[in-house]
Amino acid sequence: MSYKTKVSRNGNIAKLQAGYLFPEIGRRKAAHMLKYPDAQVISLGIGDTTEPIPEVITSAMAKRALGLSTIEGYTGYGAEQGEKQLRAQLASTFYSNLGIEEDDIFVSDGAKSDISRLQVLFGSNVTMAVQDPSYPAYVDSSVIIGQTGEFQKDIEKFGNIEYMKCTPENDFFPDLSKVSRTDIIFFCSPNNPTGSAASREQLTKLVNFAKDNGSIIIYDSAYAMYVSGDTPKSIFEIPGAKEVAIETASFSKYAGFTGVRLGWTVVPKELKYSDGFPVAKDFNRIVCTGFNGASNIAQAGGLACLSPEGLQAMHEVVGFYKENTKIIVDTFTSLGFTVYGGIHAPYVWVHFPGRSSWDVFSEILEKTHVVTTPGSGFGPAGEGFVRVSAFGHRNNVLEACRRFKELYK
Numbered sequence: 001m002s003y004k005t006k007v008s009r010n011g012n013i014a015k016l017q018a019g020y021l022f023p024e025i026g027r028r029k030a031a032h033m034l035k036y037p038d039a040q041v042i043s044l045g046i047g048d049t050t051e052p053i054p055e056v057i058t059s060a061m062a063k064r065a066l067g068l069s070t071i072e073g074y075t076g077y078g079a080e081q082g083e084k085q086l087r088a089q090l091a092s093t094f095y096s097n098l099g100i101e102e103d104d105i106f107v108s109d110g111a112k113s114d115i116s117r118l119q120v121l122f123g124s125n126v127t128m129a130v131q132d133p134s135y136p137a138y139v140d141s142s143v144i145i146g147q148t149g150e151f152q153k154d155i156e157k158f159g160n161i162e163y164m165k166c167t168p169e170n171d172f173f174p175d176l177s178k179v180s181r182t183d184i185i186f187f188c189s190p191n192n193p194t195g196s197a198a199s200r201e202q203l204t205k206l207v208n209f210a211k212d213n214g215s216i217i218i219y220d221s222a223y224a225m226y227v228s229g230d231t232p233k234s235i236f237e238i239p240g241a242k243e244v245a246i247e248t249a250s251f252s253k254y255a256g257f258t259g260v261r262l263g264w265t266v267v268p269k270e271l272k273y274s275d276g277f278p279v280a281k282d283f284n285r286i287v288c289t290g291f292n293g294a295s296n297i298a299q300a301g302g303l304a305c306l307s308p309e310g311l312q313a314m315h316e317v318v319g320f321y322k323e324n325t326k327i328i329v330d331t332f333t334s335l336g337f338t339v340y341g342g343i344h345a346p347y348v349w350v351h352f353p354g355r356s357s358w359d360v361f362s363e364i365l366e367k368t369h370v371v372t373t374p375g376s377g378f379g380p381a382g383e384g385f386v387r388v389s390a391f392g393h394r395n396n397v398l399e400a401c402r403r404f405k406e407l408y409k
């Protein structure tokens, strides 16, 4: 028998199921590679970026890194909320005319960490709603902080979470007349995994719903730069949103910063608790207590991203992935599948009516050596769908599509 401590396991973590979705896919991919050591496995699964970071951005990071070796260029701890210049540049680049100011913006090491920080902010006594399907971090972090009941195997849902069904039948926007009031509403647009982006009219309904119920929206805009046309890129484009919403965002999918780590969260000073206390003041406390600010090198990269050349370079990166998306959409459409998403997002949501997502995932992996993501991993309403990510080198995307055509011709 191995030695055991006397510490009991955190019961909330014990409620989580098989594990975070993406490590599970990683395990299946690894097992597949053991089984077929010679196969050319292509990953269009977890949604990690593949293209190099534009040099205008890396050179700014290199310069800052080398500067750290000089007396003049050295800096240690910075402001926990981020460097003033970066906060100001974020405000003017993404929120000009929306009334969001530099001090409403908290720079972070990425949107995922901020989602967990927001859970710590609100604590275990709030109730929460999520889109079903949705990015798994919202539900998992809610379980960990103790907001939920047990996992109910028959319905594949955790107790005490309001799952807002988003399917083709409702244009991937929840029927709010059927959604119960919760304190917190997680809403991601463009959505991971469905790739759908909510319209101005839909977001107006959401903001009004939150206002009527006195709820707070946590709006995840990690894919906002993939939006084209008049579809909103920020929840703050909706009148009144500053009183009911927080927005979290990231450089990960714009500049290939999934490894560099840089994001930001906007908590407007207009957002107040029931006793009138500003939410931003408490978030500031969370950030100062549990975080010492984003890496100064990453922040130099962020500032370079927001220069005119950096913005141009990010648009090119986003444009490249959007071309990949089109190739994937066209492939599945030509094979007779109904596909969703892929217009304002780097994800294609392919419908396999009547089939189990994990079965389709396994079939595709076994027969084409391509890793996708089973829709049911994002929530019960994702059953029958598979998410195909457009993050890949062009030749890999083309080769994966060639294999899909072979399998489903």
Ligand SMILES: Cc1ncc(COP(=O)(O)O)c(C=O)c1O
Residues within 6 Å of the ligand: 047, 109, 110, 111, 112, 113, 135, 188, 192, 220, 222, 249, 250, 251, 252, 257, 258, 262, 263
């Ligand atoms: C919807 C959504 N939010 C947040 C994240 C995490 O972003 P970051 O790399 O900034 O932590 C992802 C990453 O895939 C995502 O899809």
